Amino acid sequence: xxxxxxxxxxxxxxxxxxxxxxxxxxxxxxxxxxxxxxxxxxxxxxxxxxxxxxxxxxxxxxxxxxxxxxxxxxxxxxxxxxxxxxxxxxxxxxxxxxxxxxxxxxxxxxx
Numbered sequence: 001x002x003x004x005x006x007x008x009x010x011x012x013x014x015x016x017x018x019x020x021x022x023x024x025x026x027x028x029x030x031x032x033x034x035x036x037x038x039x040x041x042x043x044x045x046x047x048x049x050x051x052x053x054x055x056x057x058x059x060x061x062x063x064x065x066x067x068x069x070x071x072x073x074x075x076x077x078x079x080x081x082x083x084x085x086x087x088x089x090x091x092x093x094x095x096x097x098x099x100x101x102x103x104x105x106x107x108x109x110x111x
Contacts, residue, residue: 003032005083010037012047016067020074027078034075035083039068043092049085051092 006026008019019036026034038049041057049059058065075082095101103110 003030005033005035006031007035008037009048010039010062011042011049015061016063016071020071023074023078023080027080031080033081033083036085038085038087038090043094043096050087050090051094052090053092053094053097055086055088 006029008014008022010016010019023034038052039058039062040049040052041054041059042049043051043053058068062068063070072082091097091099093100095104
């Protein structure tokens with residue numbers, strides 16, 4: 001059987017629990033891998049997730065760590081593999097980003 005990868009865009013009303021509801025359908029469509037858009041904390045109201053504010057936090061608006069763990073378990077139960085969009089330079093130039101906030105406050109002296 002030849003499979004395929006399907007990209008799920010989280011946000012705009014699609015969180016981990018909503019995405020979980022699609023897994024059975026994806027499996028029936030011979031999808032073998034699910035590629036998730038960025039899952040890390042992003043600026044308030046982000047519509048895409050590429051404006052990350054903290055790579056150490058799974059975005060609470062998507063369901064947080066508990067939500068991603070439920071999604072992973074469900075994907076595993078359907079035999080699906082996961083791909084995550086993890087790009088370190090996807091960072092928001094926003095005061096909501098602690099690193100950026102430090103640069104605004106400390107300028108050239110920011111670590």
